[in-house]
Amino acid sequence: MKLIDDQLTNPVAVGDMVEIEVQNTEQATIHKVLPRKNYIARQSPKSRHQVHIIAANIDQVILVTTLLDPVYKPGFIDRFLLTTEPQNIPVIINVNKCDLHGEVEMQQYLELKKSYESIGYRVHETSTQNHFGIEDLKIAVRDKVSLFSGQSGVGKSSLLNAIQDDLGLKTQEISNYSGKGTHTTTFAEMFHLHSGGKIIDTPGIKLLSFNNLEVMDVAHNFREFFIASRDCKFGSQCTHRNEPDCSVKTKVNNQELSEARYLHYITILEEIEKQNYWERSKKY
Ligand SMILES: Nc1nc2c(ncn2[C@@H]2O[C@H](COP(=O)(O)OP(=O)(O)O)[C@@H](O)[C@H]2O)c(=O)[nH]1
Ligand SMILES: [Mg+2]
Ligand SMILES: [Zn+2]
Structure with a gap:
């Protein structure tokens, strides 16, 4: 996937390194975006000529997913991995809300873990309710730039709050009617961790379209x-x-x-x- 400047809906994205010209104590102008080490882009479902860069220069993606609430969507992980794989960005598959798991989901999780670890992706479980796996997640994001991605309502913002409690990110109750989270996070935003590293919260993914791929x-x-x-x-x-x-x-x-x-x-x-x-x- 090659990026062509006039396909981009945003010339500058979260994580970009830029050269600025300082106007005064309050204002500066970006006059150059430095070359990107990598980027996560989303193809516009409407046009193969429009690409939105979600974030640039990242070390890893934490793909947050759930088996319950919202229910596991088969195919989503594999579709998502097509956005990171061409750029060789490491992905950790983070199954959140494990406090909700019964026997069936525990088995489902073990199968998922075995399957993705056998092809080289790390998989782990977390719960922001009982803090299971949060310490491991903190270690995984230390001193790195990590992008949190996944569908709405899986708990991305909640996990970021669990990693660092003074972030105070807004989270959303799942709407019982649709089973889908409403959109609390509306744009990608980067936060600096006291323990070192940066984390990027992103809005939920609704649809992954591949009309730019052959x-x-x-x-x-x-x-x-x-x-x-x-x-x-x-x-x-x-x-x-x-x-x-x-x-x-x-x-x-x-x-x-x-x-x-x-x-x-x-x-x-x-x-x-x-x-x-x-x-x-x-x-x-
Ligand atoms: N049971 C349970 N609920 C969670 C967990 N993490 C988040 N939630 C809930 O899931 C809903 C969506 O969380 P949010 O962080 O806004 O999801 P986001 O859309 O991915 O950012 C909220 O009601 C959270 O309280 C968890 O580990 N267990
Ligand atoms: Mg959110
Ligand atoms: Zn073949």
């Missing part, structure tokens, strides 16, 4: 599929669907790779192809 971008950014593609007959050009001698399909069938991830992968490819089809047919 099929091969997706194939190359499901990391374990990319590794397995070395043994596909068509190598890094294999889309792991109908090609003969596909190592990814073989490994999914043998349960060496996650079938759930594979199905999410196929869904994303189909979305992209449908989109490309409509774009092409509009031209005629």
Whole structure:
């Protein structure tokens, strides 16, 4: 995914390093945004020509998710990882609200942990109600720039408050009617930690759209599929669907790779192809 300046809806984002010209004691003008080490961008669902940079120059993403309240949305993690993987940004999958877990969710959590840790993502559990896992989270964010992301209502702002209690971020009751959080956090904001490091709170993600990606971008950014593609007959050009001698399909069938991830992968490819089809047919 390449960024082209006139696609951007925001020229400067949280985490950008800039050169400023000081006008007076109260005012300064940004006259240059320094090159970014990396960035998290969100594609506009309406136009493949519009990209919004959520934050730049980050060390890691804490992807906050829940199994209950709001209920786990299969596919969301895999879709989200497509926004960090092309930039090689480390992601910690943080399952919050573990105080709500019963037997079923405990099992679900262990499976999720095993599955994502086997492909190199850290997974851990937290609760801002009983403080389970908060100390580990504090250690994980120390001296780093961490972006907290995830759907509305999963507890991003609550976790930031638990990490440092004087932040006093607003949190929101889940609306019983829709099961969705309303939007308390409306823009990305960076906070400095007394213990060292910076954390960025972001508004909840409603929809992740990939109309800027091509099929091969997706194939190359499901990391374990990319590794397995070395043994596909068509190598890094294999889309792991109908090609003969596909190592990814073989490994999914043998349960060496996650079938759930594979199905999410196929869904994303189909979305992209449908989109490309409509774009092409509009031209005629
Ligand atoms: N049971 C439970 N509720 C939580 C937990 N963390 C946050 N909440 C609640 O979830 C709701 C949404 O939290 P908020 O931090 O605003 O979520 P955000 O939209 O991701 O920033 C609030 O009502 C919080 O009190 C948790 O660990 N356990
Ligand atoms: Mg929030
Ligand atoms: Zn293949």
